Amino acid sequence: xxxxxxxxxxxxxxxxxxxxxxxxxxxxxxxxxxxxxxxxxxxxxxxxxxxxxxxxxxxxxxxxxxxxxxxxxxxxxxxxxxxxxxxxxxxxxxxxxxxxxxxxxxxxxxxxxxxxxxxxxxxxxxxxxxxxxxxxxxxxxxxxxxxxxxxxxxxxxxxxxxxxxxxxxxxxxxxxxxxxxxxxxxxxxxxxxxxxxxxxxxxxxxxxx
Amino acid sequence: xxxxxxxxxxxxxxxxxxxxxxxxxxxxxxxxxxxxxxxxxxxxxxxxxxxxxxxxxxxxxxxxxxxxxxxxxxxxxxxxxxxxxxxxxxxxxxxxxxxxxxxxxxxxxxxxxxxxxxxxxxxxxxxxxxxxxxxxxxxxxxxxxxxxxxxxxxxxxxxxxxxxxxxxxxxxxxxxxxxxxxxxxxxxxxxxxxxxxxxxxxxxxxxxx
Numbered sequence: 001x002x003x004x005x006x007x008x009x010x011x012x013x014x015x016x017x018x019x020x021x022x023x024x025x026x027x028x029x030x031x032x033x034x035x036x037x038x039x040x041x042x043x044x045x046x047x048x049x050x051x052x053x054x055x056x057x058x059x060x061x062x063x064x065x066x067x068x069x070x071x072x073x074x075x076x077x078x079x080x081x082x083x084x085x086x087x088x089x090x091x092x093x094x095x096x097x098x099x100x101x102x103x104x105x106x107x108x109x110x111x112x113x114x115x116x117x118x119x120x121x122x123x124x125x126x127x128x129x130x131x132x133x134x135x136x137x138x139x140x141x142x143x144x145x146x147x148x149x150x151x152x153x154x155x156x157x158x159x160x161x162x163x164x165x166x167x168x169x170x171x172x173x174x175x176x177x178x179x180x181x182x183x184x185x186x187x188x189x190x191x192x193x194x195x196x197x198x199x200x201x202x203x204x205x206x207x208x209x
Numbered sequence: 210x211x212x213x214x215x216x217x218x219x220x221x222x223x224x225x226x227x228x229x230x231x232x233x234x235x236x237x238x239x240x241x242x243x244x245x246x247x248x249x250x251x252x253x254x255x256x257x258x259x260x261x262x263x264x265x266x267x268x269x270x271x272x273x274x275x276x277x278x279x280x281x282x283x284x285x286x287x288x289x290x291x292x293x294x295x296x297x298x299x300x301x302x303x304x305x306x307x308x309x310x311x312x313x314x315x316x317x318x319x320x321x322x323x324x325x326x327x328x329x330x331x332x333x334x335x336x337x338x339x340x341x342x343x344x345x346x347x348x349x350x351x352x353x354x355x356x357x358x359x360x361x362x363x364x365x366x367x368x369x370x371x372x373x374x375x376x377x378x379x380x381x382x383x384x385x386x387x388x389x390x391x392x393x394x395x396x397x398x399x400x401x402x403x404x405x406x407x408x409x410x411x412x413x414x415x416x417x418x
Contacts, residue, residue, distance in 0.1 A: 018270070018274075018276060019274070019276055019278060019279050020276075023278075023279070026278060051388065054278070054365070055279070058276050058277070058279065059278075061227070061270065065226075065227075066229075067227060067229075067267050067270070068262065068266050068267070068270075068284070069228060069234075069235060069265065069267030070264070071263075072229070076392065078378075078388040078393060079382050079386060080374075080378055081376070081377060091395075092398075093395075114368050143397070143398040144396060144397055145396050147394045150394040159324040165289075167291070167307060167308075168289070168290060168323055169287075169288045173288050177288060179289055183287055184260075184285075185258060185283070185359040186293060186302075186353040186359075188351055189301075189351075189352040190351075190352070
């Protein structure tokens with residue numbers, strides 16, 4: 001069964017290139033994206049909400065102009081295997097979600113989705129084959145209206161230079177940037193070096209740059 | 210100046226296809242990704258931390274196998290124009306960040322980055338041209354060690370069917386799924402319909418499906 005403009009094998013190759021490997025979740029997600037899109041009137045300017053961070057966002061990014069970087073795709077991690085494509089102007093759209101009632105005919109897909117087996121016991125070939133045969137038939141659809149809150153564009157507001165690190169940051173984050181507030185998930189390998197000393201840091205630690 | 214395997218014009222076209230339009234932030238981000246990658250020893254298995262949701266994640270997704278859906282790219286919204294590529298095994302890597310000191314020679318890029326002008330007053334052609342000419346020269350580099358916390362793979366844990374919506378969800382989220390806890394950013398257009406009634410919902414509202 002085709003996925004948008006692609007055959008299953010072509011899409012599998014696209015997934016391999018973008019996602020690093022042909023993950024079952026992105027393959028299944030491809031069918032879900034196309035199911036939701038098929039329900040929108042042609043020409044609708046749409047955006048997306050994806051309810052998990054795992055795999056599904058990449059199906060949206062591969063098949064539509066929506067991405068995490070342009071913010072036309074929003075990820076709200078509800079832990080559910082579902083995505084919604086909706087009219088950008090009205091918020092009206094279609095939510096396509098994994099419906100366990102429909103998994104009965106697809107044992108490998110069912111055990112993968114419900115995590116019934118350890119990964120090493122999965123039959124990957126059979127799983128991919130079931131996804132290819134089932135497509136969006138394991139999903140159901142709901143008509144939804146997406147809330148104004150998530151549809152409105154977040155405004156960055158004014159930008160200033162952080163008095164500690166001297167990098168630009170949104171003033172609304174506080175008097176210093178979030179990185180300097182302790183939220184950075186890394187440590188500098190020359191800690192204690194301030195912005196003013198940065199050129200010296202480069203000279204010392206990165207003479208080649 | 211080339212961006213990885215692409216000429217600037219080729220990359221601009223790639224950005225247009227993936228991101229919807231050739232956003233300055235993704236173009237600049239392309240140079241930053243390649244700068245960070247050039248510092249890693251060849252063959253390093255690397256992952257990424259991006260410090261803003263705006264544009265920059267798409268440069269990483271376009272030029273590497275890292276994506277939001279495979280979780281090899283993490284977005285930590287510190288509001289700073291910076292990305293780190295690091296060795297997956299050791300956490301050691303290079304943080305490439307916008308250095309305001311280096312913006313002096315690029316007036317349009319400076320006013321865009323610091324939001325000194327309203328969007329309507331920007332000279333987009335000049336901005337893109339400055340990005341093409343400046344590349345990663347407006348950035349500086351820090352050696353960093355990314356924390357174990359963000360490098361460890363999040364485990365979903367056991368999956369169950371939510372007793373309210375009947376969809377699969379991670380048990381660690383609670384006795385009902387986050388969607389049913391009120392976190393869903395949409396309303397069903399036939400509210401009050403429970404999981405058990407779902408087939409009826411479809412029959413009523415979506416006879417075509």
